Amino acid sequence: MSEQRPDGITPSQTVGPYFKYGLTPNGEYAWNDAFTNNLITPDVSGERIRVEGTVFDGDGVPVPDCMLEIWQADAQGRFSDPQDARALPNSSFKGFGRVGTDANGRYSFDTIKPGQVPDPDGKPQAPHILLAVYARGMLLHLYTRIYFDDETANTEDPVLALVPADRRATLIAKRKAGAANPAYVLDIHLQGDNETVFFDV
Amino acid sequence: MTLLYPLQSLAAHPPRLSPGYRSTVKRSPQKPLIPIRQTLSELTGPVYGHETVRENDHDLTIQHKGEPLGERIIVHGHVRDEDGRGVPNALVELWQANACGRYVHVVDQHPAPLDPNFTGAGRAQTDASGYYRFVTIKPGAYPWGNHHNAWRPAHIHFSVFGHAFISRLVTQMYFPGDPLFPFDPIFNSVTDEKARARMISSFDLENTQPEWALCYRFNIVLRGRNATPMENKQ
Numbered sequence: 001m002s003e004q005r006p007d008g009i010t011p012s013q014t015v016g017p018y019f020k021y022g023l024t025p026n027g028e029y030a031w032n033d034a035f036t037n038n039l040i041t042p043d044v045s046g047e048r049i050r051v052e053g054t055v056f057d058g059d060g061v062p063v064p065d066c067m068l069e070i071w072q073a074d075a076q077g078r079f080s081d082p083q084d085a086r087a088l089p090n091s092s093f094k095g096f097g098r099v100g101t102d103a104n105g106r107y108s109f110d111t112i113k114p115g116q117v118p119d120p121d122g123k124p125q126a127p128h129i130l131l132a133v134y135a136r137g138m139l140l141h142l143y144t145r146i147y148f149d150d151e152t153a154n155t156e157d158p159v160l161a162l163v164p165a166d167r168r169a170t171l172i173a174k175r176k177a178g179a180a181n182p183a184y185v186l187d188i189h190l191q192g193d194n195e196t197v198f199f200d201v
Numbered sequence: 202m203t204l205l206y207p208l209q210s211l212a213a214h215p216p217r218l219s220p221g222y223r224s225t226v227k228r229s230p231q232k233p234l235i236p237i238r239q240t241l242s243e244l245t246g247p248v249y250g251h252e253t254v255r256e257n258d259h260d261l262t263i264q265h266k267g268e269p270l271g272e273r274i275i276v277h278g279h280v281r282d283e284d285g286r287g288v289p290n291a292l293v294e295l296w297q298a299n300a301c302g303r304y305v306h307v308v309d310q311h312p313a314p315l316d317p318n319f320t321g322a323g324r325a326q327t328d329a330s331g332y333y334r335f336v337t338i339k340p341g342a343y344p345w346g347n348h349h350n351a352w353r354p355a356h357i358h359f360s361v362f363g364h365a366f367i368s369r370l371v372t373q374m375y376f377p378g379d380p381l382f383p384f385d386p387i388f389n390s391v392t393d394e395k396a397r398a399r400m401i402s403s404f405d406l407e408n409t410q411p412e413w414a415l416c417y418r419f420n421i422v423l424r425g426r427n428a429t430p431m432e433n434k435q
Contacts, residue, residue: 006422008213009283010399011391013373014222016358018306022296022322023360029305030264031322034253034294058227065308071247071366081245083364096247119240130242130366137224139215139390141371142234143243159237167232190228200208200234201243201367 012140017065019134024067024100037099039070039111044093046075046112050183051129051146051173054105057137058191062105066135068188070097070109070146072128077115113148113182119158126153126160133188133198142198146186147172163197170196204239206367210283210424213396221386223347239367246366249292249326259325261297261337269319271300271338275408275416276374280331280361283425287331293421294360295335296322302341302355311343336414342381354381354388363423374419375401 021029026036040048051070055063072095073079078087080095099107116124129146147154149172154160160168173184189196217229262268276295280288298304298321301313305320321340325333340355356373363369375388382388391397402417409416 006281006283006285006399006420008396008399009210009422009424010213010370010372010420011396012214012371013358013387013390013400014224015360015371018298018304018309019296019358021305021320022294022358025322028307029322030320032255034249034292034324035247058231061227063228069369071242071245073242079241079245081248083245084241094247094249117241120238125240125242128242132366132369134371135228137222137226137228138217139219139222139225139387140217141369142217142230143367145242159240162235162237191231195230195232197232198230198234200236201204201239 014136014139015067015134017136019067020100024098026100035096035098037097037107037109039094039097039109041092041094044074044091044112046115047182048110049113050108050110050181051186052106052108052183053185053187055101055107055133055135055188056105056190056192060192062101063135063190064101064103064105066101066105066107066133068099068101068107069132069134070111071095071130072111072114073117075112075115077117116153123158124153126151126157128157128159133190135190142190143201144188144196144198145171148184149174167197170194205244205426206239206365206424207427208236213391213393213399215390215392219386219390222390243367244365246362246364246368253292254324254326259323259333259335261319261321261323261335264320265318267318269299269316269338271316271319273336273414274339275334275336275410275414276357276402276419277332277334277405277408277416278402278419278421280327280333280421280423282363282423287327288363288423289327289329289331291327291331291333292362293325293327293333294323295357297337297357298340298343300338300341302343313341313343339376347386352381352384354379354385359419359421361421361423364426368424370421370423372400372421376417377401377404
């Protein structure tokens, strides 16, 4: 359509406290989920993992009305999007997930460990998952990344390299010891001493 | 650092810390956000199939046994990027209060009646040109505890996916001429008057259905990718 060029983007507004029945009903409301926190498809290759944690506000209080969305590559580092010209068409893995935190501010995603994705210079980035954070009291969502503490590629990652060394740990999920299935823990701190690194992107 | 999606576009957004909206005080970062390059991870985004949006998901008035109470309206518009190009096959989700200003959410205890015939959630996909259309009822205003006698102007929540994970938008659509605008800290968190105006739908008499429903148009503008044309998603 040849519409006039708009004079700017539509501003963001908060998801508010009542998004659950529309965006993350999870069987509790008369509406179906477009997306869930389980990204695993029967045909997907790669290591099945769980990523879990708690979202905290600036007082260290868990945030029970938070929505998290993740976007990631498959185990081969390919995105399920035709804009990734390298994409492999042989997997039904979508790479997108969504969850609402529970009454205790907790979240989890069941997915597969992503492969390495190149940066704009073709240099491999360490395996990572993009995370977007939405909540009541957040007028605009925040972007961060989830890395994994058992990946040696972290030391070479061009994005982690931009983060002050003393804050990098806020982006790196820790493998849970003794878990029956591979699981990683990463808490999100919206504010405060342990504030998660968020990206201006 | 040249970015495919310029950061300048983001100036339209409200500041994350807007103390007039009290809940932002403990939920906004205090440390500076770190600028990074936009890699394939940021520049791609989810694609959804026809299973995501079912045939009648755009009509919030036919989800139950009876029709919901309230003023039936059509809400439609064009999802486009900053360069005016329509965004085809974009997923548009909405949720809203009922005609009395009550949400079906269990946390909402506003003493206004629930409507057994209205959930208040809908979903649509834009067509090949970027147009979407919903049928719903006009939501009511409702009080909230932010400050003395605080009322939210009537609004519909929108969630929109563009071409990339970083063009994701969650916003609220308002109705023209609402007398509550000057008093609402969420609406006014957007400091630029022109940008605020882009959240207000326009009354669309031309697309009203006579004897059936009034119509409002709400165009949604997502971040653009410089001036270079981009391929559309399948």
